[in-house]
Amino acid sequence: MNFCYDCGSKLEKRIPDGDNLERDCCTECDSIHYTNPKVIVGTIPTKDNKVLLCKRAIQPRYGLWTLPAGFLENGETIEEGAFRETKEETNTEVKMGNLYAIFNIPQINQVYMLHLAEVIHEDYGKTSESLEVEFFAEKDIPWEELAFPFVPTTLKNFFKDSKKGEYPLRTQIIERKPR
Ligand SMILES: [Zn+2]
Structure with missing residues (x-):
């Protein structure tokens, strides 16, 4: 996944606050895009x-x-x-x-x-x-x-x-x- 579903901006992989795994995080809005089984x-x-x-x-x-x-x-x-x-x-x-x-x-x-x-x-x-x-x-x-x-x-x-x-x-x- 490269772009945010919510606003279309670029995503980056980082560990959100309070989490312990890297996630696709939007660089513009606060969206975090989780992928699960x-x-x-x-x-x-x-x-x-x-x-x-x-x-x-x-x-x-x-x-x-x-x-x-x-x-x-x-x-x-x-x-x-x-x-x-x-x-x-x-x-x-x-x-x-x-x-x-x-x-x-x-x-x-x-x-x-x-x-x-x-x-x-x-x-x-x-x-x-x-x-x-x-x-x-x-x-x-x-x-x-x-x-x-x-x-x-x-x-x-x-x-x-x-x-x-x-x-x-x-x-x-x-x-x-x-x-
Ligand atoms: Zn976004």
Whole structure:
């Protein structure tokens, strides 16, 4: 960020009084522009112990399989955002379940929050964001073609928990290797 959202003047990085981190501070008005982590919301859409996965039609990771997820929008609850993202990527309106997984990814300033969801209609299918949308049983998951580290971790936990029929909230940290 180079210019103030409020008055358009130049910003400088400095530690404001009473703070302990450098912030983008306006050189003309008193505005301080904070940047904070982004929240990504999504679901694990299931039916009969199979999981609905999406083959990405967009970059990054074009052509790889993922769980439906995307950035939370202003004014949404995490549940509303997860429902919307699932509809955008799988075309179907799921029945939302409990919050199941939280991933902290501090290196890229992201927090993932994934809900369980039940697929209750037969209208799932490809969308502008997904080349293919298909159910996979555990043995058929394309483990070598999954898009992001949170996907295999979530799927492994899900199939393990599904054997007991109990789905405790799982919170994890994903470490990304420096590039
Ligand atoms: Zn300003």
